[in-house]
Amino acid sequence: MYTQIFGQMKKQLAQMDSWLMTAATYADAKKFDVDVFMTQRLAPDQFALARQVQIACDAAKLGAARITGKEAPSHADSEQTIAELRERIAATLTYLEGLTAADFGDVGERTVTQSRWEGKVMSTHDYLLEHVMPNFYFHSVHVYAILRHNGVGLGKRDYLGTLSKRDA
Amino acid sequence: MYTQIFGQMKKQLAQMDSWLMTAATYADAKKFDVDVFMTQRLAPDQFALARQVQIACDAAKLGAARITGKEAPSHADSEQTIAELRERIAATLTYLEGLTAADFGDVGERTVTQSRWEGKVMSTHDYLLEHVMPNFYFHSVHVYAILRHNGVGLGKRDYLGTLSKRDA
Numbered sequence: 001m002y003t004q005i006f007g008q009m010k011k012q013l014a015q016m017d018s019w020l021m022t023a024a025t026y027a028d029a030k031k032f033d034v035d036v037f038m039t040q041r042l043a044p045d046q047f048a049l050a051r052q053v054q055i056a057c058d059a060a061k062l063g064a065a066r067i068t069g070k071e072a073p074s075h076a077d078s079e080q081t082i083a084e085l086r087e088r089i090a091a092t093l094t095y096l097e098g099l100t101a102a103d104f105g106d107v108g109e110r111t112v113t114q115s116r117w118e119g120k121v122m123s124t125h126d127y128l129l130e131h132v133m134p135n136f137y138f139h140s141v142h143v144y145a146i147l148r149h150n151g152v153g154l155g156k157r158d159y160l161g162t163l164s165k166r167d168a
Numbered sequence: 169m170y171t172q173i174f175g176q177m178k179k180q181l182a183q184m185d186s187w188l189m190t191a192a193t194y195a196d197a198k199k200f201d202v203d204v205f206m207t208q209r210l211a212p213d214q215f216a217l218a219r220q221v222q223i224a225c226d227a228a229k230l231g232a233a234r235i236t237g238k239e240a241p242s243h244a245d246s247e248q249t250i251a252e253l254r255e256r257i258a259a260t261l262t263y264l265e266g267l268t269a270a271d272f273g274d275v276g277e278r279t280v281t282q283s284r285w286e287g288k289v290m291s292t293h294d295y296l297l298e299h300v301m302p303n304f305y306f307h308s309v310h311v312y313a314i315l316r317h318n319g320v321g322l323g324k325r326d327y328l329g330t331l332s333k334r335d336a
Contacts, residue, residue: 001169008297042210042317113336120333129176130331137305138327144306145313149210159306163298165288168281 002067002104005128009060009136010096015161016056016140017089020082023152030151034082040146047139049146051077053085056139057092063132064096066112067124068103170235170272173296177228177304178264183329184224184308185257188250191320198319202250208314215307217314219245221253224307225260231300232264234280235292236271 027034041048047055054077065072072095079085111121122131148154195202209216215223222245233240241263247253279289290299316322 004293004297008302011298012302042313043319046316111336117333119336121336122331122333125172126332129172130179131328133301134176134180134305134328135324137302138309138312138324141306141309142313145210145310148214149317151211156303156306160299160302163290164294165285165290168279168287168289 002107002124002128003101005133006060006064006096006099006104009063009133010093011161012136012140013057013060013089013093013096015159016053016143017086019144019147019152019154019158020053020086020089022154022158023147024082026152035080037082037147037150038080038085040150042142042146042149046142049143050079050085052139052142052146054079054088056136056143057088059132059136059139061092061095063128063136064099066114067107067110067128067132068099069110070099070103170275170292170296171269173301174228174232174264174267174272177231177301178261179329180304180308181225181228181257181261181264183327184221184311185254187312187315187320187322187326188221188254188257190322190326191315192250194320203248205250205315205318206248206253208318210310210314210317214310217311218247218253220307220310220314222247222256224304224311225256227300227304227307229260229263231296231304232267234282235275235278235296235300236267237278238267238271 023037024034027036038050039048054075057075061072061075064070073091075088075091079088107124110124112124112127113119113121144154144159191205192202195204206218207216222243225243229240229243232238241259243256243259247256275292278292280292280295281287281289312322312327
């Protein structure tokens with residue numbers, strides 16, 4: 001299950017990358033700087049697009065690192081441009097691609113903790129389903145929503161990507 | 169896995185219900201009709217809040233029905249008020265509560281199809297991870313985002329709900 005759920009997050013990160021490309025095409029057509037999107041947000045006390053992309057990447061990256069125990073690359077959250085956000089997504093995908101089924105092999109028995117949990121732990125299973133995935137989708141859907149709110153032409157197919165349909 | 173993933177969707181639907189309650193409290197405090205939220209949206213060509221709630225409910229309900237083969241109750245999408253949307257969420261939860269681990273017992277071998285897939289099928293597994301879950305989160309996060317965009321005071325804890333933390 002872990003491999004498949006992280007596989008789905010990889011797919012979703014690649015879709016996010018495609019939304020940023022679509023945003024760049026839109027900006028070109030409308031003759032504005034695509035990096036204007038970096039600071040767009042849906043509410044004054046919500047994170048802007050750049051931070052939403054960073055956190056979506058980290059939800060997948062740190063989730064995988066905490067579950068597998070395989071150290072993740074550090075990212076400084078210093079991206080200033082859409083192009084740099086796309087590099088961040090690519091670096092996250094490279095890390096996730098490097099994980100194997102064996103890395104997830106015995107994680108079902110393990111627990112996960114974070115410093116702000118004051119000594120409490122979660123099972124890896126609960127952590128994945130209750131924290132990593134909802135958080136990942138929260139921030140990736142906000143990226144999509146910020147772009148749509150600002151006129152970028154995205155639809156459900158751009159969100160879901162290609163489905164594994166086959167002949168009956 | 170199916171039981172746990174649908175368990176997580178039930179939890180998330182209950183959180184969505186709490187957001188609507190918070191929206192009602194906010195509307196009362198600001199002295200406007202909470203049902204104004206029904207038609208709010210983030211882009212003119214995106215669904216408004218009411219439809220986002222309906223589709224989030226249906227993503228869970230129809231996903232479970234297609235995967236288990238257990239018929240789901242029909243809903244007319246005729247909700248006119250926030251109170252009626254809350255009933256819709258409750259009805260969806262009642263249906264999902266009625267499913268047992270046994271209902272999901274042998275689904276791993278089955279396939280799922282929809283009329284618009286032109287005869288193609290997906291494995292239940294792929295369908296759940298690539299379609300049901302991303303779609304469910306897409307619409308539920310849009311509900312949250314529409315409310316936040318319109319001033320309702322929600323935060324990440326309202327989104328995630330209580331985590332299954334325990335002593336180490």
